[in-house]
Amino acid sequence: MSIKEFWAKALAARLFPLSIERGTKRPIGLWENNAYPTPEPDPEAVAVGIRCLAQDGVSALDFDCICAASDTYLAIMRRELGNVPVRYGRRPKFLIPFRCDGPIAGRSLALPCGCRVQIISGQFVAYGIHPDTQRPYEWEGFDYPWPVLSQVAVYGLLSYVGINATAEARAYMSELDVQQQGPQTESERGSVRQYVEWRLSQLTQEITGLSEGRGVPIFNAAASIMPAVHWGLSSIEEIGAAVERAGHSLSEQRGGRSLGEEITRAFSDGVLVGNPLVRKLQEYRTFIAQAVGNGITAGGATLEQIDNKTFQPLRFVVDDLMPEGFILFAAKPKVGKTYIMLEACLAVAEGSTFWGKQCAVGDVIYYSFEDNHRRIQDRYRALRPNRDGNKSRLLAFTGDSAVPRVAAVPGEPCFTQHLERELCKRPETKLVVIDPIVAVRADQRDKTKGLYQVDYDNIKAVQRIAMKYGITIVGVHHSNKKTDVQDAADMASGSTGMTAAADGVWIMEPDKARENAELTTQMRDADSTTITLAKRRIKGGIKWEPVEDAAQVATHNDIERRILVAMTAAGCEATILDLIHRCPDVNENTLRVYIRRMSSAEKQLIENTQRGLYVPRGAQPKTRPEGARDLLLTAALPNGSYLDFQAGKMVDVREVLPHMHNNDRTPVHEGYAVSMDAARSLLSLFHEPAKLLKDMESRKLVFVFDKAVLIPYVAGHVQTSAAPERPFAFPWTLAGAMQQHAEKMPWE
Numbered sequence: 019m020s021i022k023e024f025w026a027k028a029l030a031a032r033l034f035p036l037s038i039e040r041g042t043k044r045p046i047g048l049w050e051n052n053a054y055p056t057p058e059p060d061p062e063a064v065a066v067g068i069r070c071l072a073q074d075g076v077s078a079l080d081f082d083c084i085c086a087a088s089d090t091y092l093a094i095m096r097r098e099l100g101n102v103p104v105r106y107g108r109r110p111k112f113l114i115p116f117r118c119d120g121p122i123a124g125r126s127l128a129l130p131c132g133c134r135v136q137i138i139s140g141q142f143v144a145y146g147i148h149p150d151t152q153r154p155y156e157w158e159g160f161d162y163p164w165p166v167l168s169q170v171a172v173y174g175l176l177s178y179v180g181i182n183a184t185a186e187a188r189a190y191m192s193e194l195d196v197q198q199q200g201p202q203t204e205s206e207r208g209s210v211r212q213y214v215e216w217r218l219s220q221l222t223q224e225i226t227g228l229s230e231g232r233g234v235p236i237f238n239a240a241a242s243i244m245p246a247v248h249w250g251l252s253s254i255e256e257i258g259a260a261v262e263r264a265g266h267s268l269s270e271q272r273g274g275r276s277l278g279e280e281i282t283r284a285f286s287d288g289v290l291v292g293n294p295l296v297r298k299l300q301e302y303r304t305f306i307a308q309a310v311g312n313g314i315t316a317g318g319a320t321l322e323q324i325d326n327k328t329f330q331p332l333r334f335v336v337d338d339l340m341p342e343g344f345i346l347f348a349a350k351p352k353v354g355k356t357y358i359m360l361e362a363c364l365a366v367a368e369g370s371t372f373w374g375k376q377c378a379v380g381d382v383i384y385y386s387f388e389d390n391h392r393r394i395q396d397r398y399r400a401l402r403p404n405r406d407g408n409k410s411r412l413l414a415f416t417g418d419s420a421v422p423r424v425a426a427v428p429g430e431p432c433f434t435q436h437l438e439r440e441l442c443k444r445p446e447t448k449l450v451v452i453d454p455i456v457a458v459r460a461d462q463r464d465k466t467k468g469l470y471q472v473d474y475d476n477i478k479a480v481q482r483i484a485m486k487y488g489i490t491i492v493g494v495h496h497s498n499k500k501t502d503v504q505d506a507a508d509m510a511s512g513s514t515g516m517t518a519a520a521d522g523v524w525i526m527e528p529d530k531a532r533e534n535a536e537l538t539t540q541m542r543d544a545d546s547t548t549i550t551l552a553k554r555r556i557k558g559g560i561k562w563e564p565v566e567d568a569a570q571v572a573t574h575n576d577i578e579r580r581i582l583v584a585m586t587a588a589g590c591e592a593t594i595l596d597l598i599h600r601c602p603d604v605n606e607n608t609l610r611v612y613i614r615r616m617s618s619a620e621k622q623l624i625e626n627t628q629r630g631l632y633v634p635r636g637a638q639p640k641t642r643p644e645g646a647r648d649l650l651l652t653a654a655l656p657n658g659s660y661l662d663f664q665a666g667k668m669v670d671v672r673e674v675l676p677h678m679h680n681n682d683r684t685p686v687h688e689g690y691a692v693s694m695d696a697a698r699s700l701l702s703l704f705h706e707p708a709k710l711l712k713d714m715e716s717r718k719l720v721f722v723f724d725k726a727v728l729i730p731y732v733a734g735h736v737q738t739s740a741a742p743e744r745p746f747a748f749p750w751t752l753a754g755a756m757q758q759h760a761e762k763m764p765w766e
Contacts, residue, residue, distance in 0.1 A: 024066050024145040025059045032445050034074050036141055037063030043143050048323060056328045065146020070138045073486060077122040078115040078142055083133035091179050098175060099165045100231035106156040107148050116165045117442045137172060166442045171238040207251060214252045216420040217242045218260040226264040233277060236261060240281045254281060332543055335366055335448045335490040337375040341544045342488050343521030344481035348495040348510040353528050354560050355494050359451045361401055366449045367411035373564050380448030382412045383440055387457035390416050400559030424460045424479050433458045434479050441487050448489055455493030473515030481519055533577060577604060577612050582634055590645020591631040595705035643714040646701055650692060650729060666696035671728055689730045697727045
């Protein structure tokens with residue numbers, strides 16, 4: 019493998035590769051403040067390093083041990099972490115990389131054998147020639163999933179190899195006395211208890227089905243709730259119960275002691291007291307403090323340094339529409355925002371197209387806080403009737419999920435920490451949707467801040483995650499009721515702090531009927547545009563689609579189009595009740611409203627021929643009886659037989675008359691016959707078929723009997739495919755019966 023190949027492999031794994039100088043372990047040039055790695059290594063590079071700064075979310079345990087104990091330490095690490103990547107430089111020294119669940123402080127600690135282990139903070143060499151041994155660095159399982167560890171989990175892991183990390187842990191953790199700084203009110207105690215229950219349920223999920231590597235997640239969960247144990251709001255027995263629900267037990271042995279004994283010992287020594295996650299239970303922190311604590315902020319740089327940087331091209335999750343960063347999508351309630359976002363999520367998970375634009379294939383995290391699993395299932399099946407695509411790529415959190423808010427409040431961890439943890443678990447994530455964004459908005463606890471600052475801090479905290487991981491995050495929001503706005507972005511509800519912190523804003527403005535809409539996009543790093551959308555009803559839901567001809571949209575929304583199609587299909591004047599029969603899934607009251615609107619002077623889509631009868635404007639349809647007669651004739655079979663007639667099909671009347679008791683009647687010369695049941699079935703798309711048949715009979719268009727309808731040829735009758743043009747001669751008669759209907763014609 020060449021340097022360029024390893025460099026590409028590191029980029030694909032979302033790592034930050036560095037070019038290493040010849041004969042050293044030092045990176046070339048300025049690298050600490052770079053926002054993105056270069057696409058290729060420096061031409062002078064002879065090795066590749068992996069950057070491990072706080073903003074990279076990567077660290078490593080470097081066991082600088084040259085004695086026989088090294089194999090024991092490696093065996094313990096593999097026992098607790100399972101299959102992990104291991105890098106060898108100068109054997110038996112080894113290094114285990116991992117992804118960070120929160121900030122990791124670099125440290126060098128003494129091993130029991132007298133050697134040392136280092137928690138990496140900076141960078142480590144991953145590929146190349148070791149400057150001391152002149153041999154290549156070696157990897158075992160570079161492609162294995164990297165474990166995700168917090169600072170406390172690292173200390174817990176090191177305690178298994180006999181390191182007394184108590185003093186270091188206390189120095190890193192909190193200077194506060196956890197017992198004295200516990201919850202003071204019933205509300206605070208309730209919040210802590212709620213957090214404990216959530217964390218233990220998470221532990222059960224994490225270790226269910228695991229056959230090895232259970233120790234670290236159990237130890238990490240114990241660290242999270244130990245302050246609650248101090249305050250008498252939880253117990254170690256609860257941890258054991260959560261472990262047993264996953265099919266395991268704290269009695270399992272770890273280095274001569276059971277895991278329960280390890281937790282008790284660490285609890286007594288103070289290692290687990292003051293976990294940074296749980297510190298949020300004791301004190302309120304602002305967004306800025308959280309950002310600094312998570313290593314998100316970076317140092318300044320001169321213009322020369324900025325100009326010399328090489329950046330990757332802007333990445334789009336949907337071509338030309340959704341670039342990386344945070345997008346605020348605002349529209350009025352109940353217009354279909356959720357359907358739009360779910361369709362985008364499905365398109366990214368499938369690697370298909372959204373609104374005709376290609377999507378990058380990848381994992382999707384979908385926070386649908388106003389829905390439950392049933393509603394998501396219904397909408398998914400409406401949008402994907404075949405239920406195809408890669409369904410495992412979409413991870414959904416609903417209103418039942420215990421997802422924290424952006425800012426830490428008593429009893430809850432922070433949303434940004436939760437999201438980073440999920441992103442570490444799913445490194446192929448390309449899109450995150452938060453619907454609605456206010457569900458993770460922080461409470462305005464700090465009254466010294468205005469609404470603008472609070473809104474800005476909320477969105478900025480999430481936006482930093484999008485930029486850090488190079489993904490797209492969409493926050494769904496409501497628009498306000500303003501009508502006299504100069505800028506579409508001003509229609510987003512709330513202060514301008516939300517739109518100011520976002521990388522892009524989508525504003526969707528539906529028409530009064532909510533059948534069409536204009537989607538205006540305002541982006542920082544991509545072209546802004548306006549897209550005309552039309553609503554299309556699908557089985558079980560709706561779907562918004564872009565349309566090219568905006569001029570037609572205003573007069574042809576979904577319901578209007580269906581009414582016009584129904585009128586055209588009738589082939590004649592139609593009543594409202596006719597249209598109700600032809601549009602069964604449109605509410606009757608809605609259809610009546612649309613009929614009035616479409617016939618108004620403003621729309622002028624349809625017109626009245628007479629009271630209660632409507633036709634498309636500009637059309638010259640036949641009367642209802644004529645249209646009904648044409649509908650019957652289109653079902654005619656010129657070569658039909660009496661058996662076809664009995665089967666409900668139209669046949670030549672001469673094929674039927676020999677079977678009738680008509681000895682005293684003159685035979686019919688030309689015409690068709692159909693059974694009464696078949697005629698009613700064919701006319702079922704009209705309202706009141708029986709009444710329509712009587713109307714047709716009064717105009718001599720048909721002759722109606724108990725079990726048969728006879729249709730004569732009439733001079734001037736329009737040619738149809740079923741009734742080819744003939745030299746008509748009116749009338750043909752059935753002596754007596756045609757004149758007075760005194761007798762009904764029985765059938766054999």
